[in-house]
Amino acid sequence: MDQPSVKRSRHTDNPLPQNEFVAESKTRPMELDPVRQLAWEIASISLYFAEIHQIWASALGISYPQWRILMALTKPAKEDGVAVNIVAKMLHVEPSFVTSQSKALEKEGFLYRRPSSIDRRVVQLSLSEKTRRQLANLIGQQTTLEEFIFMDFTAAERSDFIAMLTTLKLRIGKVRHKAALDCLGVVLPSRS
Numbered sequence: 001m002d003q004p005s006v007k008r009s010r011h012t013d014n015p016l017p018q019n020e021f022v023a024e025s026k027t028r029p030m031e032l033d034p035v036r037q038l039a040w041e042i043a044s045i046s047l048y049f050a051e052i053h054q055i056w057a058s059a060l061g062i063s064y065p066q067w068r069i070l071m072a073l074t075k076p077a078k079e080d081g082v083a084v085n086i087v088a089k090m091l092h093v094e095p096s097f098v099t100s101q102s103k104a105l106e107k108e109g110f111l112y113r114r115p116s117s118i119d120r121r122v123v124q125l126s127l128s129e130k131t132r133r134q135l136a137n138l139i140g141q142q143t144t145l146e147e148f149i150f151m152d153f154t155a156a157e158r159s160d161f162i163a164m165l166t167t168l169k170l171r172i173g174k175v176r177h178k179a180a181l182d183c184l185g186v187v188l189p190s191r192s
Helices: 020-027 034-060 064-073 084-091 095-107 129-149 155-183
Strands: 111-115 123-127
Touching (some): 034 064, 064 084, 064 095, 084 123, 123 129
Antiparallel strands (some): 111 123
């Protein structure tokens, strides 16, 4: 029986995977310094998650940025919801963007916008029951994906891995600020 022709990598005799990001990671020279390699892998993982979330957003009939707002509201929150400015900080966007998108989501019945019981100027966002039901329908798919993603990890290893990523995120955030200051020519006092 004839085998279908398979495109081969220039660097190896292995068949190229279908996904271009996986293909590039297999053929990319491994001479990158650890920070650049980490950045590349994290960026690739982020793109994969964005694609998955875009599919789920499409299933609900909303945009990917609107999906992200709904996901920010699934985090444990106070009874009366999460303030617009907090959601904006979580998503690294302007509060005005969250305001406009949340108004569209409220119009479609995905969330509620209510003034805070403490400060009436603050708008609190919370998921509607309709959205909670729709998200519950996606839980099965999410659980299956999570099981596959972490299939080689014990619960403790998964927890440790996520904790390490959180530590890296915090450190990279600090480096980002230092890089910005360096580009502006600001010299920070050394810590002695």
